[in-house]
Amino acid sequence: MSWSLTVALGARAYPIHIGSGLLSDPDLYRPHLLGSQVMVVTNETVAPLYLEAVRSALEGYQVGEVVLPDGEQYKTMEVWNRIFDALLQARFGRDCTLVALGGGVVGDMAGFAAACYQRGVGFIQVPTTLLAQVDSSVGGKTGINHPAGKNMIGAFHQPRAVIADTSTLATLPQRELSAGLAEVLKYGLIRDATFLSWLETHMAELLARDADALAYIIRRSCEIKAEIVAEDELEAGQRALLNLGHTFGHAIETATGYGTWLHGEAVGVGICMAADLSARMGWLTDVDVERVRRLVASAGLPVAAPNDLSADRFLELMAVDKKVQDGRLRLVLLQQPGDALVTGDVDPNLLRATLDAAAS
Amino acid sequence: MSWSLTVALGARAYPIHIGSGLLSDPDLYRPHLLGSQVMVVTNETVAPLYLEAVRSALEGYQVGEVVLPDGEQYKTMEVWNRIFDALLQARFGRDCTLVALGGGVVGDMAGFAAACYQRGVGFIQVPTTLLAQVDSSVGGKTGINHPAGKNMIGAFHQPRAVIADTSTLATLPQRELSAGLAEVLKYGLIRDATFLSWLETHMAELLARDADALAYIIRRSCEIKAEIVAEDELEAGQRALLNLGHTFGHAIETATGYGTWLHGEAVGVGICMAADLSARMGWLTDVDVERVRRLVASAGLPVAAPNDLSADRFLELMAVDKKVQDGRLRLVLLQQPGDALVTGDVDPNLLRATLDAAAS
Numbered sequence: 001m002s003w004s005l006t007v008a009l010g011a012r013a014y015p016i017h018i019g020s021g022l023l024s025d026p027d028l029y030r031p032h033l034l035g036s037q038v039m040v041v042t043n044e045t046v047a048p049l050y051l052e053a054v055r056s057a058l059e060g061y062q063v064g065e066v067v068l069p070d071g072e073q074y075k076t077m078e079v080w081n082r083i084f085d086a087l088l089q090a091r092f093g094r095d096c097t098l099v100a101l102g103g104g105v106v107g108d109m110a111g112f113a114a115a116c117y118q119r120g121v122g123f124i125q126v127p128t129t130l131l132a133q134v135d136s137s138v139g140g141k142t143g144i145n146h147p148a149g150k151n152m153i154g155a156f157h158q159p160r161a162v163i164a165d166t167s168t169l170a171t172l173p174q175r176e177l178s179a180g181l182a183e184v185l186k187y188g189l190i191r192d193a194t195f196l197s198w199l200e201t202h203m204a205e206l207l208a209r210d211a212d213a214l215a216y217i218i219r220r221s222c223e224i225k226a227e228i229v230a231e232d233e234l235e236a237g238q239r240a241l242l243n244l245g246h247t248f249g250h251a252i253e254t255a256t257g258y259g260t261w262l263h264g265e266a267v268g269v270g271i272c273m274a275a276d277l278s279a280r281m282g283w284l285t286d287v288d289v290e291r292v293r294r295l296v297a298s299a300g301l302p303v304a305a306p307n308d309l310s311a312d313r314f315l316e317l318m319a320v321d322k323k324v325q326d327g328r329l330r331l332v333l334l335q336q337p338g339d340a341l342v343t344g345d346v347d348p349n350l351l352r353a354t355l356d357a358a359a360s
Numbered sequence: 361m362s363w364s365l366t367v368a369l370g371a372r373a374y375p376i377h378i379g380s381g382l383l384s385d386p387d388l389y390r391p392h393l394l395g396s397q398v399m400v401v402t403n404e405t406v407a408p409l410y411l412e413a414v415r416s417a418l419e420g421y422q423v424g425e426v427v428l429p430d431g432e433q434y435k436t437m438e439v440w441n442r443i444f445d446a447l448l449q450a451r452f453g454r455d456c457t458l459v460a461l462g463g464g465v466v467g468d469m470a471g472f473a474a475a476c477y478q479r480g481v482g483f484i485q486v487p488t489t490l491l492a493q494v495d496s497s498v499g500g501k502t503g504i505n506h507p508a509g510k511n512m513i514g515a516f517h518q519p520r521a522v523i524a525d526t527s528t529l530a531t532l533p534q535r536e537l538s539a540g541l542a543e544v545l546k547y548g549l550i551r552d553a554t555f556l557s558w559l560e561t562h563m564a565e566l567l568a569r570d571a572d573a574l575a576y577i578i579r580r581s582c583e584i585k586a587e588i589v590a591e592d593e594l595e596a597g598q599r600a601l602l603n604l605g606h607t608f609g610h611a612i613e614t615a616t617g618y619g620t621w622l623h624g625e626a627v628g629v630g631i632c633m634a635a636d637l638s639a640r641m642g643w644l645t646d647v648d649v650e651r652v653r654r655l656v657a658s659a660g661l662p663v664a665a666p667n668d669l670s671a672d673r674f675l676e677l678m679a680v681d682k683k684v685q686d687g688r689l690r691l692v693l694l695q696q697p698g699d700a701l702v703t704g705d706v707d708p709n710l711l712r713a714t715l716d717a718a719a720s
Contacts, residue, residue, distance in 0.1 A: 035685070035686055036686065036687075077437060077441055084506055084512065084513055085506075085508075088506055088508040088512060088680055089508070091680055093682075093684040093685060093686070093687065094682050094683075094684070094685070095685055095686060115515065116476075116503075116513050116514060116515055117512070117513065118512060118514075118682045119503060119511075119514045119515055119516055119682070120515070120516065120594075141479065143476075143479065146444055146445075146448055148445075148448040149448055151479075152444065152477070152478060153444055153477065154476060154478075154479045155475065155476055155479055155480065155515065156480065234480075319451050320448055320451055322453075322454050322478045322479070323454075324453040324454070325395070325453060325454070325455055326395055326396065326453070326455060327396075327453065
């Protein structure tokens, strides 16, 4: 059983294929390969599991590979540069294609390398984590981290296709599964109260990796993301809603050192913080906030920021957020569960109260 | 006296202003600044000459500066990264603007940093060399070098404006003036036989820096470039003609170590080689080839490749050219002076004969 949906971006439209066993299907790659050269970018954890299957799907092409170290702490300029070393050593031309086989880190780095190699080549996302399948592989955000801020260097570069093979989730560590669920909860919270309720009643099946339940949330998440991205590719407006919890989360990731917290874990806490602040703004009830915290916790995610992360340090780190405009911080908050907004009009005292409360 | 032309790229259209004393005119910057933060990227040679004048034009804005070392050998990922360090240290947001004040190297690096900072911010080109004024500042090609190939990592990212202040040419070393003339000759050779004849008869005035003569060639060069870029922004076709001499030239620059030859010097030799090969293809006469060599030499440029650069090494370096398609080298050649074409159909023996002859 598999589904396909389309990210409707005119000349840059592309399919998302979701299903079991897809990554070894040659027919899903071929329509999107321009020339004969394909570079698979993956990491040390994923390569032993799935690289051969992808290689077999690419039989007949000139296939190279770059195996990067695994973890957010390697999403650096130095590691990114290894992709160019490999491409140039193999004499790959402007008609080559990159295949990102792995989680969000691999997808972000390979996508950004595709954006910049010879000023832009094609790439295909083959996400192997829940987080990448429901979120990072769709929408064309690519990039690397700078010591001073997450994803500060990057490009909008849409993939030619996304091939989400749900069977890869069988080998995913539980901690990574939970991290992916943070982004799934996000979709319910910003756009779909019905989906949110569904998640509440099916969390146990999801954590037990029920195949149908996982396939459903991946599909629904991709539908919502595809819809939002098609409306606002370059994040001039509504797309920013997809960053619910991310401004707080990025600050946690940067403060603790990339790779200490998983991105989804930091987003989980960030979502709780956004809910807390939304209540202080008078939009959510205390019951709503408690409901959000319970849901995040039930997904196996943390709900409190690190103890030693002070409000001042939070504010300092949040000041480099990409949503800052004219020096003013803008945050994604909830008007009610299932409905979010972006606001630059937050009382600093309320924000500070949320930051102070977060580490407790 | 000043002229303005427009690069007609729809929503990304922008003006090119050409004239004396323009870089200190606030009105040329203001319409193109989104927010209040401006980062001037320049180099150690240009900063003492023109940074204060640009700063004065930006009074009222929050202005930062990054002063890079001067030379093609510094167009590296490491040096490029310093721009991000400066932007993040100053907490610059997504609505900031970069100003590239300098020659082609500064413009390429600052433009590429603008393309990637927070996934894309605006930038203004303020070219201070002839080469940058007639060529590299217009058209949105940005990037950095990789040890294995020139401009292999980059992006198409159009500036919001080009401010070409012709008075900066007064301080330009003679060698840099000649290097810029290589790109000017290129425009005549690929598109405008009348302009080519004009250049032949006015070379002495140009080398003596006659202000009117220089202003004229900058204007005519920008007109031709703007026209070609507007037709083919991403180099799917005709824009490749602007690379006349560049495949050979890039090989020379990479082989000799970036910064040993100036880009324009390598292009000068490359143009002679392209003419030589065009004659071997039966398109140019020997008289045409001699005319091209004479013109290149009269601009104060070299006409022979380095002695120790063998045909085999040339071919190896040319194999990573961005115009390679399906492993096949494509070259810009001349059908006659004033008319060029791109061909992937060159007899390897004729190419080798040109490469063998080049170093003599």
